[in-house]
Amino acid sequence: MNSIAVKDLEKTYAGALxxxxxxxxxxxxxxxxxxxxGPNGAGKTTTISILCGLVEAxxxxxxxxxxxxxxxxxxxxxxxxxxxxxxxxxxxxxTAFENLRYFGNLYGFSGKPLREKIMQHLEAFxxxxxxxxxxxxxxxxxxxxxxxIASILHEPRLLVLDEPTAGVDVQSRSMILQFLRDYNxxxxxxxxxxxLLDEAEQICNEVAIxxxxxxxxxxxxxxxxxxxxxxxxxEDVFLHYTGHAVRD
Amino acid sequence: xxxxxxxxxxxxxxxxxxxxxLALLFAMPLVLITVMALIQDAPFRDYQExxxxxxxxxxxxxxxxxxxxxxxxxxxxxxxxxxxxxxxxSEAAAxxxxxxxxxxxxxxxxxxxxxxxxxxxxxxxxxxxxxxGLPSQLPVKALSNDSLAVQLYFDPAAKKAFKSAIHQALDNxxxxxxxxxxxxxxxxxxxxxxxxSQDTFPAIRLKAVALRETSLGxxxxxxxxxxxxxxxxxxxxxFAMFFIVIPIAGNMIREREDGSLVRMKLIPGNxxxxxxxxxxxxxxxxxxxxxxxxxxxLYLLPMLGLPELQLGxxxxxxxxxxxxxxVTATAYGILIGTIFKTPNQALNFGAVSIVIxxxxxxxxxxxxxxxxSMQMIGRxxxxxxxxxxxxxxxxxxGHIPYVLPDIAKLLICGGAMLVAAAVVEQRRIx
Numbered sequence: 034m035n036s037i038a039v040k041d042l043e044k045t046y047a048g049a050l051x052x053x054x055x056x057x058x059x060x061x062x063x064x065x066x067x068x069x070x071g072p073n074g075a076g077k078t079t080t081i082s083i084l085c086g087l088v089e090a091x092x093x094x095x096x097x098x099x100x101x102x103x104x105x106x107x108x109x110x111x112x113x114x115x116x117x118x119x120x121x122x123x124x125x126x127x128t129a130f131e132n133l134r135y136f137g138n139l140y141g142f143s144g145k146p147l148r149e150k151i152m153q154h155l156e157a158f159x160x161x162x163x164x165x166x167x168x169x170x171x172x173x174x175x176x177x178x179x180x181x182i183a184s185i186l187h188e189p190r191l192l193v194l195d196e197p198t199a200g201v202d203v204q205s206r207s208m209i210l211q212f213l214r215d216y217n218x219x220x221x222x223x224x225x226x227x228x229l230l231d232e233a234e235q236i237c238n239e240v241a242i243x244x245x246x247x248x249x250x251x252x253x254x255x256x257x258x259x260x261x262x263x264x265x266x267x268e269d270v271f272l273h274y275t276g277h278a279v280r281d
Numbered sequence: 282x283x284x285x286x287x288x289x290x291x292x293x294x295x296x297x298x299x300x301x302x303l304a305l306l307f308a309m310p311l312v313l314i315t316v317m318a319l320i321q322d323a324p325f326r327d328y329q330e331x332x333x334x335x336x337x338x339x340x341x342x343x344x345x346x347x348x349x350x351x352x353x354x355x356x357x358x359x360x361x362x363x364x365x366x367x368x369x370x371s372e373a374a375a376x377x378x379x380x381x382x383x384x385x386x387x388x389x390x391x392x393x394x395x396x397x398x399x400x401x402x403x404x405x406x407x408x409x410x411x412x413x414g415l416p417s418q419l420p421v422k423a424l425s426n427d428s429l430a431v432q433l434y435f436d437p438a439a440k441k442a443f444k445s446a447i448h449q450a451l452d453n454x455x456x457x458x459x460x461x462x463x464x465x466x467x468x469x470x471x472x473x474x475x476x477x478s479q480d481t482f483p484a485i486r487l488k489a490v491a492l493r494e495t496s497l498g499x500x501x502x503x504x505x506x507x508x509x510x511x512x513x514x515x516x517x518x519x520f521a522m523f524f525i526v527i528p529i530a531g532n533m534i535r536e537r538e539d540g541s542l543v544r545m546k547l548i549p550g551n552x553x554x555x556x557x558x559x560x561x562x563x564x565x566x567x568x569x570x571x572x573x574x575x576x577x578x579l580y581l582l583p584m585l586g587l588p589e590l591q592l593g594x595x596x597x598x599x600x601x602x603x604x605x606x607x608v609t610a611t612a613y614g615i616l617i618g619t620i621f622k623t624p625n626q627a628l629n630f631g632a633v634s635i636v637i638x639x640x641x642x643x644x645x646x647x648x649x650x651x652x653x654s655m656q657m658i659g660r661x662x663x664x665x666x667x668x669x670x671x672x673x674x675x676x677x678x679g680h681i682p683y684v685l686p687d688i689a690k691l692l693i694c695g696g697a698m699l700v701a702a703a704v705v706e707q708r709r710i711x
């Protein structure tokens with residue numbers, strides 16, 4: 034089964050002159066760590082937003098674990114996925130524990146089981162000593178780690194991460210990447226967007242490069258690098274397909 | 282239910298740690314109400330409890346001068362000043378003091394004023410006696426060329442209503458003196474004709490029909506509205522409750538900007554339950570705010586020399602109105618927080634719109650004294666519905682059925698704003 038499958042996906046935002054997605058089609062198999070890569074404005078965030086049900090597509094279809102993204106499936110899809118936004122989607126005036134307790138409560142967890150779950154995750158991410166510190170006072174890496182915990186409290190089958198390592202130090206980055214490998218090893222799927230192509234090359238089983246709202250190429254990093262003799266790594270492949278022109 | 286309780290707890294923690302937000306919601310309204318009640322106390326008292334010093338120059342030394350002095354003193358609204366430093370007041374000195382603004386008014390009773398009234402009464406009695414075939418024996422002065430007048434000097438800054446009240450009072454005193462003297466002259470004429478009439482002359486009732494005032498409130502004076510506390514405490518409490526728009530809208534826009542709104546929407550379950558928790562929390566805050574302001578009216582303002590706030594007889598009705606105002610204010614905050622994209626836009630629009638709604642809604646000055654066209658516009662302001670309902674309870678001792686129309690208007694308005702916010706949010710997804 035595929036973790037996600039999008040077909041001929043189109044999206045034009047109200048008032049926009051050009052479409053954000055122009056018939057994007059791609060699939061990722063369940064149980065992989067997949068990279069959705071592309072320059073700025075390629076349509077990565079729009080694709081993820083449509084998959085999560087935050088934005089409605091203008092055309093085409095999107096499925097998660099075989100469930101079409103339609104209002105009738107929205108609750109089931111929400112239970113199946115965890116989304117780690119690029120921004121730190123936590124309340125800075127609340128402590129890490131209070132934030133996680135709140136989001137845990139929204140997922141329907143409460144009491145001792147929730148407290149234990151929160152403390153386990155905080156320990157796993159090296160945040161147990163900062164549990165009762167306001168997240169606004171966290172370092173960048175600590176915020177990123179807490180941001181991930183808030184999205185996995187319900188143990189989703191598919192974890193979608195938007196630039197999860199942007200602006201973090203080497204240690205935090207290493208911890209986050211290891212967590213993704215471990216999470217995947219439990220049979221869960223991960224979809225991950227990043228501009229750090231060496232990182233994507235390191236952890237992704239499969240990548241899809243998209244540009245201007247369409248799929249440019251898809252395959253394993255090794256396969257893509259091997260296709261072009263002049264490409265030494267995924268970054269060379271990326272530049273080969275998307276060009277050197279600066280994107281805004 | 283867990284989602285609602287969790288949201289209430291989250292909002293409480295956020296508010297507790299937001300010192301500026303707490304000050305905006307609780308400390309500033311307390312200061313505002315105290316200051317407004319104090320500074321508006323004098324204008325409210327102008328025609329009620331404050332005694333004005335009034336200069337009286339009595340050049341007549343007769344009954345008219347005495348009646349005017351005693352009448353003004355007994356009215357309870359004036360202190361009659363007829364001497365300065367032990368010296369009788371002259372007209373020139375009185376005029377000068379009024380011109381300098383030291384006093385608002387001076388009254389000069391001219392010399393011979395009472396004699397002129399007596400002579401006029403004598404003339405009337407003589408005329409009647411003559412027509413009845415009786416001898417005309419009361420002395421009458423020769424007609425003078427200059428008619429006598431009680432001279433009034435007003436401070437140019439004195440209000441029109443104040444001048445009018447003084448004119449009316451003095452007219453009454455003059456009429457009373459003229460009537461008294463006329464009756465006396467008639468009695469005198471009749472007694473001189475028949476010595477027996479001294480014992481049998483009936484008392485003349487001057488006022489066959491009297492005025493009687495009955496308050497329509499249950500056991501309370503309806504004119505309690507005239508004091509500053511009774512207007513300002515409820516009015517500015519409602520204003521302060523509506524200022525909850527600022528923290529709510531700011532809170533919602535921050536949640537949208539930092540992505541926590543997206544996170545909440547991605548969690549299974551209806552987002553409406555999160556909004557319900559938010560709504561309940563802020564309505565609760567509004568109610569706490571309202572009763573804190575009421576406590577100011579009950580305990581703090583009397584300590585500062587102002588009257589105590591009167592709460593009517595039905596406290597449940599008061600609570601329901603406060604909760605309804607809270608629902609409307611919170612819904613307005615949610616709508617603004619949904620429509621506007623940046624905190625600056627939302628906060629500026631929110632603050633200015635509340636000031637406008639409060640100005641037209643009778644918060645600053647009672648709606649009744651506005652021009653009719655403004656009154657019609659003002660009746661559309663939710664703040665005026667809230668204030669009307671509170672006045673119905675506090676001043677007219679109204680019960681729940683009395684304020685149900687206003688409560689319904691507030692809740693329908695709040696519901697409409699929540700629906701509008703939902704529509705805007707739904708369009709955003711598309």
